[in-house]
Amino acid sequence: MSLSAGPIFSFAFSPPQRMRHLLKFFQDSPHARPVYEMVSNHFSLRSFPVGSVFGALRSRDAGPRVLLFILESALGIVAVILVAAFAHWSGWLLPVALLLYLLIVVPTALLCGFWQAVIVSLSVVFVHGYFTTHRSQANLAVDPANSVTLLVFVLVALVVSRLSARVNDHAREAESWGGQMRDLYELTRRTLELNLHVEPGPQLAELLHEIFALEAVAVFDADLHDVYQAGYWSVDPREMAQNVYYFGSSDDDPATGLGRRVVRLGSVPVGSLVVRGDTSPLTNNAIASLIAITFDRYRAFANESRIETERRTEQLRATVLDSLAHAYKTPLTAIRAASTGLGEMRHLSPGQADLVALIDEQTSLLGDLTTRLLTTARLDAGEIKIHATQVGVAPLIEEVVISLKDRLASMKVVIDIPDDGLVLPCDRQLMVMLLTQYVDNACKYSIFGSPITIRVVSAKAEVIFSVHSYSPMIPMADRERIFNRYYRSSTQSNRTSGTGIGLSVAKRVAQIHHGYVWVTSDEHEGTTFFAAIPASARKESA
Amino acid sequence: MNQHVIRILVVDDESAIRRALRPPLMELGFQVMEASRGEEALQTLRASQFDAVLLDVNMPGIGGIETLRRIRSFAPRLPILMLTVRDQEEEKVEALELGADDYVTKPFSTRELIARIRTAVRRVRTPARSEDSPIEIGELRLEPVKRTVTKRGLPVHLTRKEFDILHCLMSRAGRVITYARLLTAVWGADCREEVEYLRTFVRQLRKKIEDDPANPVYLLTDVYVGYRFADAQTFAEEEAEVAIPQSVPEDAP
Numbered sequence: 001m002s003l004s005a006g007p008i009f010s011f012a013f014s015p016p017q018r019m020r021h022l023l024k025f026f027q028d029s030p031h032a033r034p035v036y037e038m039v040s041n042h043f044s045l046r047s048f049p050v051g052s053v054f055g056a057l058r059s060r061d062a063g064p065r066v067l068l069f070i071l072e073s074a075l076g077i078v079a080v081i082l083v084a085a086f087a088h089w090s091g092w093l094l095p096v097a098l099l100l101y102l103l104i105v106v107p108t109a110l111l112c113g114f115w116q117a118v119i120v121s122l123s124v125v126f127v128h129g130y131f132t133t134h135r136s137q138a139n140l141a142v143d144p145a146n147s148v149t150l151l152v153f154v155l156v157a158l159v160v161s162r163l164s165a166r167v168n169d170h171a172r173e174a175e176s177w178g179g180q181m182r183d184l185y186e187l188t189r190r191t192l193e194l195n196l197h198v199e200p201g202p203q204l205a206e207l208l209h210e211i212f213a214l215e216a217v218a219v220f221d222a223d224l225h226d227v228y229q230a231g232y233w234s235v236d237p238r239e240m241a242q243n244v245y246y247f248g249s250s251d252d253d254p255a256t257g258l259g260r261r262v263v264r265l266g267s268v269p270v271g272s273l274v275v276r277g278d279t280s281p282l283t284n285n286a287i288a289s290l291i292a293i294t295f296d297r298y299r300a301f302a303n304e305s306r307i308e309t310e311r312r313t314e315q316l317r318a319t320v321l322d323s324l325a326h327a328y329k330t331p332l333t334a335i336r337a338a339s340t341g342l343g344e345m346r347h348l349s350p351g352q353a354d355l356v357a358l359i360d361e362q363t364s365l366l367g368d369l370t371t372r373l374l375t376t377a378r379l380d381a382g383e384i385k386i387h388a389t390q391v392g393v394a395p396l397i398e399e400v401v402i403s404l405k406d407r408l409a410s411m412k413v414v415i416d417i418p419d420d421g422l423v424l425p426c427d428r429q430l431m432v433m434l435l436t437q438y439v440d441n442a443c444k445y446s447i448f449g450s451p452i453t454i455r456v457v458s459a460k461a462e463v464i465f466s467v468h469s470y471s472p473m474i475p476m477a478d479r480e481r482i483f484n485r486y487y488r489s490s491t492q493s494n495r496t497s498g499t500g501i502g503l504s505v506a507k508r509v510a511q512i513h514h515g516y517v518w519v520t521s522d523e524h525e526g527t528t529f530f531a532a533i534p535a536s537a538r539k540e541s542a
Numbered sequence: 543m544n545q546h547v548i549r550i551l552v553v554d555d556e557s558a559i560r561r562a563l564r565p566p567l568m569e570l571g572f573q574v575m576e577a578s579r580g581e582e583a584l585q586t587l588r589a590s591q592f593d594a595v596l597l598d599v600n601m602p603g604i605g606g607i608e609t610l611r612r613i614r615s616f617a618p619r620l621p622i623l624m625l626t627v628r629d630q631e632e633e634k635v636e637a638l639e640l641g642a643d644d645y646v647t648k649p650f651s652t653r654e655l656i657a658r659i660r661t662a663v664r665r666v667r668t669p670a671r672s673e674d675s676p677i678e679i680g681e682l683r684l685e686p687v688k689r690t691v692t693k694r695g696l697p698v699h700l701t702r703k704e705f706d707i708l709h710c711l712m713s714r715a716g717r718v719i720t721y722a723r724l725l726t727a728v729w730g731a732d733c734r735e736e737v738e739y740l741r742t743f744v745r746q747l748r749k750k751i752e753d754d755p756a757n758p759v760y761l762l763t764d765v766y767v768g769y770r771f772a773d774a775q776t777f778a779e780e781e782a783e784v785a786i787p788q789s790v791p792e793d794a795p
Contacts (some may be wrong), residue, residue, distance in 0.1 A: 330558065335651040338652075340652040341562060395745050402756065405756070
């Protein structure tokens with residue numbers, strides 16, 4: 001409400017903001033009234049221009065204020081009449097009377113306002129003129145010096161009135177700023193207390209509406225792509241709020257009372273704010289910043305909760321898998337013992353023996369699956385800790401090949417280890433799991449009669465294991481995903497048995513060792529699975 | 543192979559497993575008694591004579607390992623086979639160290655179990671062999687006194703340590719020798735953790751005694767537990783079909 005600049009009477013010209021208030025009164029809206037009250041509490045009607053007074057007439061509460069204005073002016077005029085009459089009868093000279101007049105005008109300006117003081121000052125001219133018409137020595141018309149004196153008096157009275165009004169204005173302005181600061185502080189405090197379990201937009205809109213007594217608020221959350229509003233909007237603010245965000249148009253329109261802000265986090269726009277009401281541009285900036293901070297807190301909180309939820313889900317899943325796998329073990333053992341026992345009893349017909357063999361075989365498969373599930377569950381639950389020792393690579397590969405010899409019986413396996421004495425700090429058991437998975441995989445998918453090549457290359461900082469086989473090409477899109485749990489390549493899903501767990505175990509094992517896995521695949525060159533394990537041990541576990 | 547009946551005590555808290563084992567064992571001439579807890583097994587064992595015990599590791603109450611320890615305190619030569627599950631390698635090793643004769647991993651095949659029981663029982667019943675008498679398993683022959691090994695009559699050149707390892711394994715053929723025990727026997731107690739060292743030697747040894755080192759038939763690995771030399775009976779009686787019963791994980795992850 002900067003009114004201080006310019007000449008005295010610039011005050012009389014309605015600045016745009018006051019025009020706005022005037023416009024407001026003409027709105028036949030229930031929302032106009034509380035806003036008017038709010039404004040009039042902050043900015044006393046006494047300092048309002050005539051236009052406002054006129055506007056105030058429209059308001060139900062404006063009546064007493066106009067009456068007060070008239071009463072104050074009337075009291076001032078009565079005081080002037082009394083002094084003038086007293087001066088007339090006492091025969092005082094004009095300067096003495098004027099000093100007395102000043103004693104009336106200055107308190108009027110200080111206590112009541114500029115316009116009351118103006119009316120009282122002008123009344124002095126008329127009243128004094130009236131009383132002195134018949135006194136030649138004091139007659140204004142007779143003695144020009146008297147006119148000048150009176151004119152000087154009016155000017156002095158106006159200057160004093162203006163100055164006191166400005167002092168009052170500044171005081172009120174400061175008070176208003178203080179109020180806005182208090183509101184901002186309140187907003188800050190309340191945003192810190194927001195419930196971050198739900199989206200912050202609606203809460204923020206309500207808070208702004210309540211604390212700043214705004215007519216209407218719209219908050220756009222770009223992340224959730226939703227506009228939240230509070231208060232009364234005559235038009236739907238959604239489009240406007242989104243446009244502010246998309247076009248980055250932050251401005252204040254005094255004519256409509258609309259403040260628009262892009263809500264930015266650093267330089268990144270995260271939403272927008274549109275308010276209609278009586279807030280300064282600076283306040284709007286501060287509000288936008290607070291909204292940005294709240295949005296950010298919400299995201300961080302949501303992210304944290306999501307990670308926590310995921311961790312818990314994973315833990316629960318691992319626990320369930322673990323207990324399931326354990327629960328399966330006993331029935332599986334009983335079935336296998338029974339079926340193989342039946343086979344041992346040796347008086348089965350060939351058909352019966354076949355069926356018993358089938359039961360045995362399928363039980364083994366089920367047992368295999370259970371063990372894999374158990375291993376994955378443990379790996380995922382982080383239960384398996386790395387026991388790194390210096391492991392000889394050649395015996396390691398040999399052990400893997402030997403352990404798979406049933407499956408590799410019909411395959412040609414080529415082992416290519418350039419350095420027989422190569423040792424690697426790793427968890428032997430886990431590395432056996434990884435390599436077994438790779439070799440087993442190669443076994444499953446390789447073309448009949450083609451060789452499987454297990455190769456170890458010692459690079460600078462890592463040892464790279466690779467298992468190559470001539471198996472169908474893995475589509476580019478699948479090469480990353482096949483290492484995810486339960487993912488089975490679309491080209492292979494119907495061809496061989498498998499759980500879709502194994503390669504995820506391989507990946508996990510490599511990760512635990514701070515290594516990584518990848519696969520190359522080519523129609524002619526075949527498929528190679530790689531695992532790179534750092535050649536120097538790291539202390540921390542998975 | 544054994545003329546008189548083998549009396550066996552099956553100790554497992556799961557009745558389904560006991561029920562599944564009883565008929566085939568009885569059919570094959572075993573006399574089967576059952577116990578569902580370690581405490582019960584100890585009572586039964588004190589009350590009557592048995593030729594072998596099948597003992598589950600995971601049981602409520604005092605559990606399999608403690609039961610084993612207590613049985614060994616009064617029956618040091620009774621063959622005891624542990625029933626374990628895959629991810630309990632430490633317990634397997636512990637059981638073997640405590641004097642268990644062997645172990646089978648659930649889910650096991652009854653055929654393999656019976657073969658193991660017979661091997662264990664036979665070992666106890668065969669009169670103790672002199673430390674210095676030659677050992678002949680399959681085509682391999684080891685002469686402890688001369689410290690020579692021959693395969694199909696042809697000499698196999700072994701280093702001192704290789705010979706010691708082979709001797710240790712062959713003299714206990716058919717039984718699992720844990721890494722720690724083998725290391726202690728050959729290198730002394732200070733080296734019982736040096737499994738990688740042992741693996742390197744075993745690798746060399748396989749190259750010398752096996753026809754196909756990648757497909758061993760004599761020197762077998764019990765993954766995570768130790769090594770086992772194939773039982774002489776395997777080559778004498780059976781075909782290659784049960785040559786490597788337990789030592790190969792059929793469901794390596």
